[in-house]
Amino acid sequence: MTSSGDLPAPDDRRARLRAADADRELVHEILSAAMAHGSLSPVEYEERAGKAMMAKTFGDLDELTDDLPIAQLGVAMPVPSMSPGPRVTGGSSDAAVRHRLAIMSGSELSGTAVVADALTATAIMGAVEIDLREVEFTAPVLTIQCIAIMGGVEIRAPEGVTVEIGGLGIMGGFGGKSQKSPRPGAPVVRVTGLALMGGVEVKVVPREDPDV
Template sequence: MYVDTSGDLPAPDDRRARLRAADVDRELVHEILSAAMAHGSLTPAEYEERAGKAVVAKTFADLDALTDDLPIAQLGVAIPAPSLAPGPRVTGAVGADAVRHRLAIMSESDLTGTAVVADELTATAIMGGVKLDLREVEFASPVLTIRAVAIMGGVEILAPEDVTVEIGGLGIMGGFGGRSQRSTRPGAPVIRVTGLALMGGVELKIPKRKAIDDHD
């Protein structure tokens, strides 16, 4: 993020530009803008205008537009290196369209892609299957609680590699499992899984990131 034309920092890529920004990213922009005003690169009026835009910025592209003409290297602000495969982020983008339920009765129901998930998500599979692929979703809350119920059916949860995972739940003539882990990445979301597997199965998996990510 945030380009220095001196070449000290890598240029942003299109994939990253489309990603939703989080509060920590907007705060970093404010720090850069404040330093730029103190350095004389921005007038107070320019700082006020850009700071206002940073508050409502939604993507990295929005934030980059506010800082890409500033001499970042001269401002003394530590800038994190950009990543082609950034970890999952908590955006706080909760709204009416946030996903809260997935239900499959003698059928299948999937959650994939970049949907926004609320702080609680209920997955119910009755003689059917629910698959929750959380590897690209936007987390509206720092903690996502998944209540999974599988009755003669199955609930499969695919979690990102670098999140904290806490597994609970009960299996009766069925299986309720997965591997808990603790993330060391600052700001990583927490996924808590609870619920019931009755003559069915609930399983959380943490797939390794595909090698294709290194070539996109």
Template sequence: MNAPDDPPTPDDARARLRAADADRELVHRILSAAMERGSLTLGEYEERAGKAVAAKTFGDLDALTDDLPVGQLGVPMPFVGATTVTHIHSSADRRPVQHKFALMSGTELRGHATVGDGLTATAVMGGIDIDLREVEFTAPMLTIRCTALMGGIDITVPPDVGVDVDGWAVMGGFGGRAAGPGTPGAPTVRVVGLALMGAVEVKRKDREPRR
């Protein structure tokens, strides 16, 4: 327990923050999914849902879900805690990168490159690494159209960016656990396409600290 003059720990500080309607709605979705899965009875769901409506702080809400397997319920979770917000630039001095192609080889897009509203990535028995953590976005939505034929495409996004994944996989994999909303004002990355005996993986990763 903290002494009266000690600063609150990060968990205590979060527990005291006022919750918003969106936070209460998220807890409702978690409770509903838990009831459908069988983790909560109907009575338990009704009791907790009533408390969620009246919850005022994150601590009140956390107490309603602490004993639930939230990660197994399939409820999209917002990604919070980013130290910076990815900005959308109205114009760029450099031409946006629109194509990345790898044929039995490897290529990458990273650093301070510029992207627009569309990017085509094709990997044929090769690999493409797309790291969007430091790029300059010039449109509110970037659609990445992926084709992985016996190859792999790895896409890394910063934690504040929204992500929508909608692709097909045939004897391969297409997705990842990165899908979900982002911070208001940040761009959205939409990943679509096909993985045929290949893989397209989208992941979130914090920005590397600047030296």
């Protein structure tokens, strides 16, 4: 749904992201306003509204509104809901990352990696760094089981997800910043586990900040 500079330009990744109920409802509002404005006939509205109800991705929804003058329809565009950000792709998890292990060494997960619904991060006298800002989530909830024994696990979560932290620190530290996402359909990152004479830290950071 791109028009008149109101929304970011579409890209391939955004087009295949899964849409939420709130996104489909917004499209219905746009289509209704377009019919009232005279941009759509009742027949066209009915056809597009039916497709919107069945739409699965942002690409499906964009096709229904790309030719409409959205800026003239007076529909409020909730940018946090519609802008590109962390979303559940619903893709296959067969090749998704499930483990990161560092024994007297280091291990890292970052970039556009595909992560499964559960990820184990084990650091024994080593360090594991997990950066979730650009990864593809394959499930609504990602559970990260952390084991840090005389080592450390650092997790960077993007601002657009819900973060839940619940772990145990014994002669070590287990904590960070929890948050509740306002974005419909945003993933949930659940961090749990044990830090024994080590540390687990969860940071919520902007997606575009390369220095964090």
